[in-house]
Amino acid sequence: MMETRRPKLRWPGFNELWERNRLGKISKLFSGGTPSSSQSNLYGGEIPFIRSGEINSTTTELFLTEKGLMESSAKMVNKGDLLYAIYGATSGEVAISKIRGAINQAILCIRPDIEKEFLKNWLLVNKEKILNKFLQGGQGNLSGEIVKSLEVCYPSLPEQQKIASFLSSVDERIELLERKKEKLEAYKKGVMQQIFTQQIRFKQDDGSEFPDWEEKRLGEVVKVQGGFAFKSEKFKQTGIPVIRISNISNNNNFIETENLVFYDTIKNDVNFTINKGDLLIAMSGATTGKSSIYNLNDKAYLNQRVGLFKRKSKSLCYAFLIQFVFSTMFKNQLKSLLVAGAQPNISSSDIESIKISLPEFEEQEKIAAFLNTIDENLETLDSQIQGLRTWKKGLLQQMFV
Structure with a gap:
C-alpha cells in the first residue's frame, strides 16, 4: 500500500x-x-x-x-x-x-x-x-x-521543483503554439474580409487584371440539398454513417465523430449521399448556420435538417465556395435570415437567397489555394497542440500519485 x-x-x-x-x-x-x-x-x-x-x-x-x-x-x-x-x-x-x-x-x-x-x-x-x-x-x-x-x-521540494519546471516548459510550448494559431486565425479573418470586399485582388499569370466580379444569388450556382428522414430506431453501430446536426462541430471545420450513428443502404440514395470534401450546414438546433467539411473517407448519408451544398454551375469553384461560407460575409447575411423560435432554423431557399460576388473561375482558384494554404498551416498547429496535450496527459499519469 x-x-x-x-x-x-x-x-x-x-x-x-x-x-x-x-x-x-x-x-x-x-x-x-x-x-x-x-x-x-x-x-x-x-x-x-x-x-x-x-x-x-x-x-x-x-x-x-x-x-x-x-x-x-x-x-x-x-x-x-x-x-x-x-x-x-x-x-x-x-x-x-x-x-x-x-x-x-x-x-x-x-x-x-x-x-x-x-x-x-x-x-x-x-x-x-x-x-x-x-x-x-x-x-x-x-x-x-x-x-x-x-x-x-x-515529494521533497527539490523534486517538486524539477517536476514543476519541466511541466511549465511543456505548458509554455503549448501556449506558444496556441498564440501562433490565434495570430494566424486573426490574419486569415482579416485577409478574407479584404478579399471578399475586393480590397485585395489576384492577378492572372501574365500579370494582367482579372475581370470585375459578378454578384449572384447562391441559388444560381449551388443547390442546398436537404437530408432524408432516417428512422432513429433503425440506427446501428455499423454500416453507412448518417450525418446529423449533432455531427456539425462547434469546435472546428470538420465533422464531429463521437456520436456517429449508422444505417443500412437505402434505395436511390444519390441525393442523400455525402462524399469526402463536401460542405454541410446545420439548418436547425443549437448549431444552426454552422458549417462543416465532411472529412471522412467513406461515403455517408445526409440526415434531415442538414444541408449539403451541391455545385450546379461550372462558373463556381467549390473550394472558393467553402471559403466564402466560412467568411463573415456569409455569416452576417445568414444571421439576418435566421428564424428565431424555440430553436433557430433556416431553410434551403433562405441559404440560396444569400448574395455572393463571384470572380472569374481562375481567380476563384487562386483565392481558394491561398486560403487553403493558411488552413493547412492552422491544421498543422492544431495537430501539434493536441499532440503535446496528449503527451503531457500521459506523462502526468506516471509522474503523480
Whole structure:
C-alpha cells in the first residue's frame, strides 16, 4: 500500500516515499463574491472581475470599481496565484492567474506551502477522481471545505521543483503554439474580409487584371440539398454513417465523430449521399448556420435538417465556395435570415437567397489555394497542440500519485 506513494516516473536521485497531507493543512484558501448587479456604480471600473470561465484568461468581460470591491465579498488575487473553479460546468478547472483582479464565489484562490505549479498539475491529474467522488452524477458544486479535505501526495521540494519546471516548459510550448494559431486565425479573418470586399485582388499569370466580379444569388450556382428522414430506431453501430446536426462541430471545420450513428443502404440514395470534401450546414438546433467539411473517407448519408451544398454551375469553384461560407460575409447575411423560435432554423431557399460576388473561375482558384494554404498551416498547429496535450496527459499519469 505504501508503494502507491512512489510515482512510476521519476528523476534520477529521487526514491523516497511521497508525503500525504490534507490540502487545507498545506495551503491558505479563500473564495470571493459578486457585487450586486442592480447597482451599476459597482461595475465599470478598472479592477478585472475574474469569473470561473476566465481563470486562465489575460482579460475579463467585467470590471469592478473600488466601491464594488469594498462593498462586496469579492477578493483580490495576484498575478501568479493558483485559482480553482468550484461551481457548475467549470468545476475542477485550475490555472495560475495571468492577471491581478477580483474573484467571485465560484473560484478558490489557493496559496500553498508546496510548489504551486506542482499542485496545479496534481489537481489536473486528479480532476475526474475529485469530481466523481464529490459531485453526484457530475451535478452540483465543490466547496472550500471539500477542497481543504483533499489528500495531496507530494515529494521533497527539490523534486517538486524539477517536476514543476519541466511541466511549465511543456505548458509554455503549448501556449506558444496556441498564440501562433490565434495570430494566424486573426490574419486569415482579416485577409478574407479584404478579399471578399475586393480590397485585395489576384492577378492572372501574365500579370494582367482579372475581370470585375459578378454578384449572384447562391441559388444560381449551388443547390442546398436537404437530408432524408432516417428512422432513429433503425440506427446501428455499423454500416453507412448518417450525418446529423449533432455531427456539425462547434469546435472546428470538420465533422464531429463521437456520436456517429449508422444505417443500412437505402434505395436511390444519390441525393442523400455525402462524399469526402463536401460542405454541410446545420439548418436547425443549437448549431444552426454552422458549417462543416465532411472529412471522412467513406461515403455517408445526409440526415434531415442538414444541408449539403451541391455545385450546379461550372462558373463556381467549390473550394472558393467553402471559403466564402466560412467568411463573415456569409455569416452576417445568414444571421439576418435566421428564424428565431424555440430553436433557430433556416431553410434551403433562405441559404440560396444569400448574395455572393463571384470572380472569374481562375481567380476563384487562386483565392481558394491561398486560403487553403493558411488552413493547412492552422491544421498543422492544431495537430501539434493536441499532440503535446496528449503527451503531457500521459506523462502526468506516471509522474503523480
